[in-house]
Amino acid sequence: MSMIGEYMRLAPHDLDVALADPESIRDLIDELWDLEDAGSEPDARLMDVDKAWHGLAFVLERAGVPTAVVHGDAQVPRSDDWGYGPPSWLSVERVGELSAALAELDADAVVGAVPGAALVEAEVYPLGMWADGDCKDYLIGHLKRLADFFAEAADAGMGMLVWID
Template structure:
């Protein structure tokens, strides 16, 4: 089973309720995912987004770049939340989503992966290690980052927070 980085844009009111009622949040997000499966949406229009298995590589590269927000794991825990796949969800408040979106606007996917060899990710044991051991291109990571940039920009423009988890 693969570990997939997943995101859901939430209004401030939805985030407030989610932090107090994680079961409600899981039902809300599950409903959005069901709908998303039926309708293909662009990242800037979607309520939910997954970055497939690129999450760990993005985290590694963003930390290396000194990125100001943990957009891969979230920054705040949701107390008493059940496991949503590979642990409980975390979140970013709307102000942190804006900081992230503004920083992403300054860092393209091409810049993020520039000068990085797959061997570096393999050596750092970045998930999925086997991909980097085979020497596969980082285009996969760059493409998912570009989708995430659009998703965060739309959320920031709408004043939304973000639920983040590994599913």
């Protein structure tokens, strides 16, 4: 089973609902993913970075960007395990801050500055992937998508849920 980094951006009221009743939002997320799996258009509020989450956290930390981009700031209170622990959340303000930090990055340069050997040595998930030089394109693509996702959330004044499933 793979560990997938997932995100849901939420309007402030919906974020308040998620923090008060996380399982109701989890049910909505499951319904939205099921609809997408059945062929419906993807819901723009949801995104995943596949197995790149740990590699992204590693390269972002080296670039001086808070790993809250990948892990959130704080666990959602009273939440159950959503796969590999409870979800975390980011406030509207924090999404704006992180979006600005991501916008300043050159994804090619940030990822290019970290040799695959450093990912291997640090035992970054998924193990065995990082020795291959093609992994840089994988991380760059996901970093660019993540920066766009954060920018759209910041522009719309949204907060976020973040979890590993």
